[in-house]
Amino acid sequence: MSSSPGKDQIxxxxxxxxxxxxxxxxxxxxxxxxxxxxxxxxxxxxxxxMSFATASLENTFPNVSSLLxxxxxxxxxxxxxxxxxxxxxxNDRIGRRDMFILNMILxxxxxxxxxFSTNIYELTxxxxxxxxxxxxxxxxxxxYIFEYLEREQRLFWSNLWQLQWxxxxxxxxxxxLLPFYFIEHSLTTPILWRVIMIVGGVIAAVILGFRSxxxxxxxxxxxxxxxxxxxxxxKKTYGIDLPNVPDVDVFIRPVGKGVKSAFSIFxxxxxxxxxxxxxxxxxxxxxxxxxxFYIPYILLALKLVGPLASLEALSILYAGGIIGGYLxxxxxxxxxxxxQYVIGAVGEGTSVGLIALTYxxxxxxxxxxxxxxxxxxxHVIGPASQGMTSINTFFGTAERGTAAGWGYSWVKLAAIIGxxxxxxxxxxxxxxxxxxxxxYGIATGILGLFIGYDTRKYKLEDVAxxxxxxxxx
Numbered sequence: 224m225s226s227s228p229g230k231d232q233i234x235x236x237x238x239x240x241x242x243x244x245x246x247x248x249x250x251x252x253x254x255x256x257x258x259x260x261x262x263x264x265x266x267x268x269x270x271x272x273m274s275f276a277t278a279s280l281e282n283t284f285p286n287v288s289s290l291l292x293x294x295x296x297x298x299x300x301x302x303x304x305x306x307x308x309x310x311x312x313x314n315d316r317i318g319r320r321d322m323f324i325l326n327m328i329l330x331x332x333x334x335x336x337x338x339f340s341t342n343i344y345e346l347t348x349x350x351x352x353x354x355x356x357x358x359x360x361x362x363x364x365x366x367y368i369f370e371y372l373e374r375e376q377r378l379f380w381s382n383l384w385q386l387q388w389x390x391x392x393x394x395x396x397x398x399x400l401l402p403f404y405f406i407e408h409s410l411t412t413p414i415l416w417r418v419i420m421i422v423g424g425v426i427a428a429v430i431l432g433f434r435s436x437x438x439x440x441x442x443x444x445x446x447x448x449x450x451x452x453x454x455x456x457x458k459k460t461y462g463i464d465l466p467n468v469p470d471v472d473v474f475i476r477p478v479g480k481g482v483k484s485a486f487s488i489f490x491x492x493x494x495x496x497x498x499x500x501x502x503x504x505x506x507x508x509x510x511x512x513x514x515x516f517y518i519p520y521i522l523l524a525l526k527l528v529g530p531l532a533s534l535e536a537l538s539i540l541y542a543g544g545i546i547g548g549y550l551x552x553x554x555x556x557x558x559x560x561x562x563q564y565v566i567g568a569v570g571e572g573t574s575v576g577l578i579a580l581t582y583x584x585x586x587x588x589x590x591x592x593x594x595x596x597x598x599x600x601x602h603v604i605g606p607a608s609q610g611m612t613s614i615n616t617f618f619g620t621a622e623r624g625t626a627a628g629w630g631y632s633w634v635k636l637a638a639i640i641g642x643x644x645x646x647x648x649x650x651x652x653x654x655x656x657x658x659x660x661x662x663y664g665i666a667t668g669i670l671g672l673f674i675g676y677d678t679r680k681y682k683l684e685d686v687a688x689x690x691x692x693x694x695x696x
Contacts, residue, residue, distance in 0.1 A: 228469035233448060234689075236468035240445040240453050241685060245374045247461055252372050256380035258437060259323075259367045261430045262360035263384055265330065265423060267391035268399075269299060269357075272419040274516060275400055279415035280343075287343045295347040297642045300512075302354025303361070304635040308485070310359020311366070311628015315479030315621065319367045320439040326360035327431040329353075334424030338417045353423075358635060362628035369615045369623060370440040370685075378560070378678060379552050381612045385603040386548025389541050396538055442685060446620045448475040478621055488618060488626045495674045500614040501633045503564060503606030506667040508637030510571065510660050511602060513645040514578075518595060521649060543596040547603030559677035560609045565668045567605015572664025574598040579657035606667060610634075616678040619688035 228236075249255070273296050280292050314322040330353055337349035365384075369377045399422065404410055438460065444453040449472040454465050489497070518537065547567075554563055574597040581590045614630035615623055648656030 228471055232469050233450065233471070233473065233475065236450050236465075237445045237448070238686075238689060239465055239468055240441060240450065240457065241689065243457055243461070243463060243465065244370070244441050245683070245685060247463070248373050249371065249376060249461070251460070252376050252380055255371055255437065256368055256383065257387065258430070258433055259364040259371070260361070260384050260387055261434070262326070262357050262364055263388045264391040264430070265427060266303075266357055266361070267388040268395050268423055268426065269419075270516070271392045271395035272399060272423075273416070275410050276416040276419055278411040279413055282411055283413040283416065284343050291343055291347075293642070293646075295343050295350060297639065298347050298351045299354035299357065300635045300638040300642065302351040302356075303358030304354075304632050304639065306355035306358025306360075307362045307628040307631040307635060308358075309628070310355070311362035311624045311626070311631070312479055312485040313359070314363045314366060314624035314628075315443075315484070317479075318439055319363055319370070319443060319624070320437065322359060322363045323367070323434050323437070324431065326356045326363065327427050327434060330356040330360070330427045331424045331431065334420050334427060338420035338424070358631060359628075361631050362624060365611050365615050365627045365631075366624045367440055370442040370620060374683065375556065378555050378612060378616075381615065382552040382555050382560070382608045383548060384611065385551065385608050386545060389544030389548055389599075389603070392541050393538055393545070440620075442620045443478065446476055446688070447478055448473040476621070479625065484622075485625060488622050488629060493617065496613070496617040496676065499671060499675050500610050500617065500630055502667060502670060503568070503610035503613070504630055504633040505637040506568065506663060507571075507602060507605065507607035507610060508634040509641045510575065510664060511607070512638040512641030513648065514575065514641075514657065514660060515599070515602070516642060517645050517649050539592060540595045540599055543598075543600035544603050547600040548608075551604045551608045554604070555612075556679070559679050560612055561671065561675040561677040563604050564606055564609040564613075564671045564675055567601045567603070567607070567609070568664050568668030568671060569605075570601030571598060571605050572661045572666075572668065574601055575657050575664060576661035579654050579661060582654045582657065605664075606671070613676065613678055616681050617676075617684065619684035621688055 277292065277296065280295070281287075281289070284292070310322060310326065333349045333353035333356065337346055337353060340346035340349060365381060368381050371377075372380060399419070400410065403415060403418065407415075438456045439452070441453045441456050441460075444450075444456070450468050451470045451472045454468050454470065457463055457465060518540065551563055551567075574594050577594040578591060578598065580586070581594065610633075611627070611630055614626050618626040645656075
């Protein structure tokens, strides 16, 4: 009869599992990255489609105020803010895989119910809960990537999230909005927003089907002491046997225990890391939703182009996001994340400043389009990509979900504020608004230069956290 493994055996087993995951290239990296960050497909899909559906909603509910229409569209970001914080904490508490499943189930039901809403209040509630699922899922996705892939792979693949976002945006235009326009010869018919909501639920159902086959985070399991389960996943995923790791599932460390743990990342020793990543996330969300979100409005409402031409123009603009989205991951092993953060923020601010110049000098439309292309290019290279990659590097398995949630919440807080003031800025003082955004972008780059970190060189928190004293064996 074999004796139970001792404390040292268990600790060494945990270290061996960590070392295996963090040093072994994963051949399913592409597949896992796409599935883990699939909530960004849904976010991009909703953003692209609903930015064109305002008139459709107004025609469905003609007696509802414009303010309430706008709120019913933008409430998804309010839901995502709370979803990111609460969902991020929950995925530390109950596990990454379970959160993946629960998030998509919630999204599917809310999308379908939203599509059959009988009034604006029902739609607002359903879209708010749908946003909660998106926020929670995005936090979970980044956490999972950092715990499933090798230490260099995870920096590369996590930096590709903007590429996924912009590709999905163009797919939405090409396969949803354009066909709808050619069928209905309009983007204002009342059925458009209903189709958009229900199709979103169908996409989420497909994602759920694929996600049901992915395993739990090995690091999350091992950190707690569930070695036997972690070993089985490693064998299935990598084909690697770990004979020296005890075949036991014990509980030696709490993860995400108690409401107080939802605020555990706010430590004086991490102030630089938090300010650097949180401000980067806020800046990218604020500039995007104050200016980028309203580009369709600028083109259509100001009668610069017609509906079909606006779709074509936006496809060109978001191609800048696709180029930047791939380039930022390619640059990560070469120049690091801090350099991209600084270059992207300064470039983003400069391009918005040039857009202000088009207003001041009344330049032709092609200048606006070109400078907007540059804006999306630098936006993706800068804090838009590096902020979430950085916050996940700054914390280990025990707090990574919580940290990712707080990090993404700043993106959505900025989105809410940007949506509220952006339209007024476009209508009342577009020059002042774009100049202000330009100054903020450049200031963020300068701040990142002084307090930022290159995540390639940052200490490996996953290993450092194992020095914590176990609770029991």
